[in-house]
Amino acid sequence: MAEISKGYESRDVEKKWYAAWQAAHAFAGKVTPGKEPYSIVIPPPNVTGVLTIGHVLNNTLQDMLIRRARLEGKSALWIPGTDHAGIATQTVVERELRKEKIRRRDLGREKFLEKVWAWRHEKGGIILEQLRRLGASCDWDRTQFTMDPHYSKAVLSVFVDLFAKGNIYRGKRMVNWCPVSLTALSDEEVIMKPVTGSMYHIRYELVNFPGRYVEVKTTRPETIPGDVAIAVHPQDSRYAELLGQKVRRPLGPTAEIPLIADTAVDREFGTGALKITPAHDKADFEVGQRHHLPIIDVLSADGTLNELAGPELAGLDRFAGRKKAAELLKASGALVAEEVYANNVGYSERADVPIEPRLTWQWWLRYPRVEEAKAAVRAGHIQFHPERWSKVYLHWLENIQDWCISRQLWWGHRIPVWYRQGLDKEKLTEADLRDPTKVHVSLDGPADPENWVQEDDVLDTWASSWLWPFATMGWPDEAAMKQAGLDCFYPTTTLVTGPDIIFFWVARMIMAGLEYMRPGESLDRRIPFKHVYFTGIIRDAQGRKMSKSLGNSPDPLDLIAKYGADGLRFGIVSLAPQGQDIRFQEDRIESGKNFCNKLWNACRFRQMSGPAGDNSKLTTIVARLDPARFDADDHAILDRLLATSREVNRCFYEFEFSAAAQALYGFFWNDFCDWYVEVSKAKLQEPDTKANCLAIQDLVLRQTLLLLHPIIPFITEELWSLLGYGAPGTFIEETRIENASHLASTSLAHGLVLDPAAIASVERLKNFALQARVLKAEHNVASRRDTSFFVTTTDADWAVLSANLSKLLRMAGAATVVRREQVDGAPAAVTQLGTLYLDLASTVDVGAEKVRLQKEVDALARHIAGTEARLSNKAFTDKAPPAVIEGARKQLAEQQAKHAEFERLLKSLG
């Protein structure tokens, strides 16, 4: 066995074990008869992405679940992969090309796509490589990419199928248009942001009443050339007599536009009159439709004003145009007022510029299986953790809108629709769309491609990732599905993701799964996952979101270099309570590293303490235990081990990961290292108790490594190997973790019964040692180890003390503890095992000592008064449960005894 070094050096250990795991294909998800499956599909990071601290949290949690599943003997599968991320990737590559002064449109579609693929081959694997550095135990042989040929086939088949079913249609509608990316966006890709701008009051002169005006308020004067009407509420008496009149458009090409009535107008807003610009506002568009108004689109696709806006504005960017329009209106006297105005403006999520409502032809999807998607969550087939997100999910489904699935991009799945050569796409009716002589929709394209023109648009990225849980398992190819084990691994067990993509991804995956998996079978067989764990969002110390532009996101690779992957993992997990946003604190990561070092050194102590026994199995270690030589500490540490195993088990079951980390931290550091290892130092001196003590250490360390392994895989694998807990050449995950009851029954089989009385006595011993140390500290001899103590106590308690004397001396840092009938004038503390006196050779400051004792007496008197008041309250004794009342009585007795003892001590000082 190699000797364990003084400090844990993570770098080489991580490198060594990850290489060994990969070489052995240790993470391969295999279908094994009789083994329960446990599967996860990774939320595919953008292929352009680099690892962020958010990924660290998300993937550490998935890795914990998968590794724990392996330890529990399940057949575990974690499928990794990346998302082609249409807009994001296209933008990145375009930006790269721009550095070489190359523009996308100059290259042309095919050449540009070649560049994107080249970029993807060069840089697209970075994030997956980074996940390996984190220790992610994905089945890398199954790595998926949403633009892989088989995946594309799945995406396009779904389009063809949903088109055939009538769920997909083409429509000219108002969409969210991004003037930078030059594509439509779905509602989910638009972020509302509060913006402070100007509200302009504009007057429109009535044609038949020169000098008389109708006033409207608008934030967008540059769209006035697109105005086709002024609308008021039909019951608005202010305008009743003017209905049907015409006003002059104050900007752009001269025109007279009607004053119309529509119930959509809010009488309370401004003057109650609204300008109607159907091309540039969704509500206006609808008003225009109802009144058969023309549509004047004054904006080009890139957000500049076009010739319809008039010569003064044409060619200007929309924001410059707004300024110019205001100036022109001011000059003409139409602008009567301008005020500062705050409102919400929709921004493009990717390009971060205001979107434009724009009337375009797009492909739309009526979602399938909406009702079943609600039912699956309501009935608990899919459980959300924390549960409250199900409300958000259901609310979205209740108000679901058709999904704009086409994007005017090149990078993505090109829509498998071909139009007959020469057909005017702008004029296609719904009937034309279903006419195979005019429009062809299929996976393979028409047999006579020369007569057809393929649709230019590609599909929204989410229209591929919504198939992720089954398209990654070979669907729709039967042979591939069999090979991937879809029958075994679908539905997946748990999805770990952020609540920010609950609509983008989670809800859509559920609907896709219900539509395509195992048609005709029950809901629970068709859903894509059983549990969804929503992580919190990681913020910086000021509570801001991590973002590239703020530069407030620490680089996980730097953190790994500094604290080790395990330190980072432990830190981030212990930082992340269920479902709350997290403020990132580097000191918690540091404490993760420190914990690893503590673990390392405890194992080092074990190794230095004595030869390794047969550690290869739990049973061989348990067989080395000698219950006849057990002392109270042995009972107590095994009791705590069982309790901690139980707690960790519960935490995994209830998705309380930080609680699991904290339970293990507390157990290992406080119970094992601070107490058991310290008392071991005395026990290891005695030939009688040494072997048993070493066996207990082995048992605790072995189980702790198993419990910790999912969180900190590298160091536990290394220590497991160094201490010989597994057969040579095997990995820790080839061992089955014993749960608490199994551990207990194994112990029982070897004649080991934990003694509650002994366990309780350890608490008294700990308190005794604590009181001794406090006395020393208060009398400035904390660091001396040659102090003597006296104790006045009962025979029974003295029996406990003397049985544990050598350990107590070590823990208290004392040379002797001697029993006396009576001690006078020495500093004293009252413990559950008797009154403890510090034997000070020097004179005691009687005055200070009296002050100290008086404080104790006063505090106890307060507590006694409180407890007595409670017990004398008839309502309490009548209604509180007996156990609580009994507890209060016991507490009172203890307080009174202690109080009496302190009073006696006080008197003895005179």
Add this chain to the structure above:
RNA sequence: GGACUCUUAGCUCAGUUGGUUAGAGCACUUCCUUGACAUGGAAGGGGUCACAGGUUCGAGUCCUGUAGAGUCCA
């Protein structure tokens, strides 16, 4: 405007069906290089649990309202 979350020690946060004297990590003070670990050990200071009501024998915990912070949806 609607929904949800949060407000506990200087900081960041736990606190699981209401039940002894409210905890952790970090920071802080004092002491200790004792043969696993100074990435460590020992002791300590620090909280009217946002506020106001209510339910209850008993409220950090349940209910109502108020204030502030945040997220999502319109």
